[in-house]
Amino acid sequence: MANILNRLALASQRAPGQRSFQLLGDRDVPRLEAFFLSFDFDQRRAYFGGGVSDRSIRAYCAAIDWGTTTLIARSGPYCLEAVAMLVSLPPDHGVAEFSVGCPLACNQRPIIAELLDLAIEIGVHGSRTLLVQRELANADLLSLLRDRDQARFGSEDVELDLATAGGLRARAC
Numbered sequence: 001m002a003n004i005l006n007r008l009a010l011a012s013q014r015a016p017g018q019r020s021f022q023l024l025g026d027r028d029v030p031r032l033e034a035f036f037l038s039f040d041f042d043q044r045r046a047y048f049g050g051g052v053s054d055r056s057i058r059a060y061c062a063a064i065d066w067g068t069t070t071l072i073a074r075s076g077p078y079c080l081e082a083v084a085m086l087v088s089l090p091p092d093h094g095v096a097e098f099s100v101g102c103p104l105a106c107n108q109r110p111i112i113a114e115l116l117d118l119a120i121e122i123g124v125h126g127s128r129t130l131l132v133q134r135e136l137a138n139a140d141l142l143s144l145l146r147d148r149d150q151a152r153f154g155s156e157d158v159e160l161d162l163a164t165a166g167g168l169r170a171r172a173c
Helices: 002-014 026-037 041-048 054-062 109-122 139-146
Strands: 020-024 069-075 080-089 095-101 129-133 151-153 157-161
Touching: 020 026, 020 109, 026 054, 026 069, 026 080, 041 054, 041 095, 069 109, 080 109, 095 109, 109 139, 129 139, 139 151, 139 157
Parallel strands: 095 129
Antiparallel strands: 020 069, 069 080, 080 095, 129 157, 151 157
16 A cells, blocks of 8 residues: 555656645545536546436446445646546456546646556556446547557457556656
């Protein structure tokens, strides 16, 4: 755990201004709800796969299984700015599904690169593979995965072997 906290602290030092990276837990559901509720229609459609109501977002956040989910967030001075979600998949939890949400109107690539690096280093519940659904993936995330030799692109998803994946250092906005 100390290594994870050190890694989050180092990522926070690289981020400009009053920004920090942190792990979220069940006590952070109100902050997570506020983050997703701030998405406009297109951002909701891109992240959730369709236009979802405020009520659906609240239900989604309340239903998160914190025993199999790891959330890494980038926070600004006032609110969450980006979130990476890793969900360990049954039956053996060897695969973790990865998604990222970032509604900021800036170059998101460095932010997503940092979240991806943190996800790879932190991992989730013994997972060996990171899985990204191509249809719902952020374009910058797909671009970052294309830069990695270990990423295997299928017709519906991308798999990244966590044992051989290395970091992508980038300066976040």
